[in-house]
Amino acid sequence: MAASRRLGIYDSSLFICDLQEKFRSAIYEYGRVISTTQKLLKACQILDIPIFATTQLRAKLGETCSELGLDSPEGIKTHAHVDKSAFSMFVPEIRDAFQKLGDEKREVIIVGIESHICVTQTTLDLLREGHKVYIIADAVSSCNKEEVPIALARLRAEGAIVTTSESWLYECMGDASLPEFKQIAGLVKEYNSKTKEGLQALCRF
Known part of the structure; x- marks a missing residue:
């Protein structure tokens, strides 16, 4: 049984929101x-954490x-790994797979873009369902960097936990004696x- 199931964050899942090719030049x-996100994906493999991903209008x-x-x-x-037109990731196909x-x-745990649109609406949907949401501050962004701190402050007020990738990883472990540590x-x-x-680029606002 993976460490994340014993200590720290229990029954975790990683949501990767719309990290697509055409956003490379647009997103801060x-x-x-x-x-x-690459770092967290490797951690999820070590800790056996399920991964869910979406694209926004993939054809375009x-x-x-x-x-x-x-x-x-x-x-x-x-x-x-679902294509969608809705802004929230929590579309029926993701919801069904998640409920399984x-x-x-x-x-x-949510990473991706844009902080104030798809990340926000996904977070709100999950909170309404009673799930606990961690937003990784060094793994979310928007086209306009000024949107990011406003979105994170709003979501923190709504009940989400805003943290960093390294903090979350050590919270997963909880104990240096675990074999996965x-x-x-x-x-x-x-x-x-x-x-x-x-951190210097994305968490200095």
């Missing part, structure tokens, strides 16, 4: 968002960024400089 510090805005490796032959398998994990309320600590070390750059 998009490369930092992608890098932090492109596929999920290839470097995330979602559902590629040798990549990371998701529980659902069990009837209990879950802890959902060595791999997570190695992952943190691997991404140390990228994490610092991401």
Whole structure:
């Protein structure tokens, strides 16, 4: 049984919101968002955390960024990878796949774009359903950087937890004696400089 099921954050799932190719030049510090998401995807593999992803109007805005490796032959398998027109990720296809994990309320970690639109509406939908939502501040952004702190303040007031990728990873562990801790600590070390750059770019408002 993975560490995340024993200590720290229980019954976790990662939601990846609309990290698509055509947003590369539009979103503030998009490369930092992608890098932090890559780190969290590796952590989810170590901790056996389910992954859900969406695209927004894929035919127009492109596929999920290839470097995330979602559902590629040798990549990371998701529980659902859905195209949508709604702004919230919690569309019927995602909801159905999510409910197959069990009837209990879950802890959902959200990364992606845009902070004030799709991330916000996904968070509000999940909170209304009674789930606990963690928004990873160094893995969300918007076209206009000024939107980000306003969105995060609003969602914090609504009951979401705004935190950072490293804080969340150590909260998952809860105890350095767990067998998964060595791999997570190695992952943190691997991404140390990228994490610092991401925090400086996205968490300084």
